[in-house]
Each structure stands twice: as structure tokens, then as C-alpha cells.
Amino acid sequence: MTTDLTAVGDTGLLDTLQHEVALFARRAEQTRLGGVGQVRNSMDRAAYLLLNRLDKEGPMGVKALAASMGIDSSTVTRQVAPLVDTGLVKRTSHPEDGRAVVLQLAPRGQARLEEVRASRRQLMAELTHDWAPEEREAFCALLTRFNGALSARMAGHDRGDS
Numbered sequence: 001m002t003t004d005l006t007a008v009g010d011t012g013l014l015d016t017l018q019h020e021v022a023l024f025a026r027r028a029e030q031t032r033l034g035g036v037g038q039v040r041n042s043m044d045r046a047a048y049l050l051l052n053r054l055d056k057e058g059p060m061g062v063k064a065l066a067a068s069m070g071i072d073s074s075t076v077t078r079q080v081a082p083l084v085d086t087g088l089v090k091r092t093s094h095p096e097d098g099r100a101v102v103l104q105l106a107p108r109g110q111a112r113l114e115e116v117r118a119s120r121r122q123l124m125a126e127l128t129h130d131w132a133p134e135e136r137e138a139f140c141a142l143l144t145r146f147n148g149a150l151s152a153r154m155a156g157h158d159r160g161d162s
Contacts, residue, residue: 043116046079051088051105051113059092059104070154088112 043051053069054060060068066076080103083089088109091101105113128136 042119043112047083047088048113048116050076050079050083051109054089054103054105055110055113059102061100061102065103070151083109 049069050065053065057068062073062076062080065080066073069076080089084091086108087106090104090106092104093099093101095102128139131139
């Protein structure tokens, strides 16, 4: 049994929160939070997230990559194809099972990811230039927590939980 949290909380605050999240999603998509300078909008969200995941977690198969990102394997396969074609990701044989394919960040992909990260880092600095360090930390912690709650909810829906 689930509790109706809107009856417990301040509905005005929850309305403001849902509205601000909707605005954020639209503005983030419009700008793609792509960074500044020549690198601005130069890498789509899917590519950035895939390259970032391979950088942080290392080489892995399509199924493992899909699972770690919370998307299906066919989506990863479709999104990774242009990254392989452009030399940002390379396919290699699995070290223990030569029949299996492992996706790995290529040196060109690593360089490109660093370039995009630097540009996006600059954008974040510009957007929060007048924030105190503790405000940046609090926002980051709360946004991380919010994204975690969204991920957990999506995982629950994938399992059929309500």
C-alpha cells in the first residue's frame, strides 16, 4: 500500500517543484547543457552518457553497459554504433571469452570526452558563479539524490512494482 504523499506535504511546494523540474528538463534539452565555446552542443546526451560510463567503469559488454545505464541492450547497440564508426569507442574481444564483444573507450573518445567535460564544467561554473561553495555542494547533493530516486522508481516500474 502506498501513501499519498501529496496529502501529507505542502501541495503548493510540490506544484512548484514539479513545475521547476519540467522547466529544467525543457531548458536542459534546449541547451543540451552542452558547454561553452566551440564545443557547445557538440556531443549529444546519449553519446556523452555512454562515453562517461565507459570511462568510469571500464570496458564492458553491451548487456552490462545497458544494465548499468538502466536502458535496454538494443538501445545501447543503436547508440554505440555511431561512436564506433567515428572512432570514439572500439569493440574488442572479451579477454576470457573471445566470442564475446567488449566495448571500450578509444583514445580518441577519451580525448573528446575530456574536451566536452571541460566545456560543460565551464558552463556549470558560469551558471553558478555567484553561488557559495556550500550552495553548489548542496545543489549537487540534492540533484544526485533526486536522480537516484528517479532511477530507483524506474527500476521498480521495470520490475512491475508500484
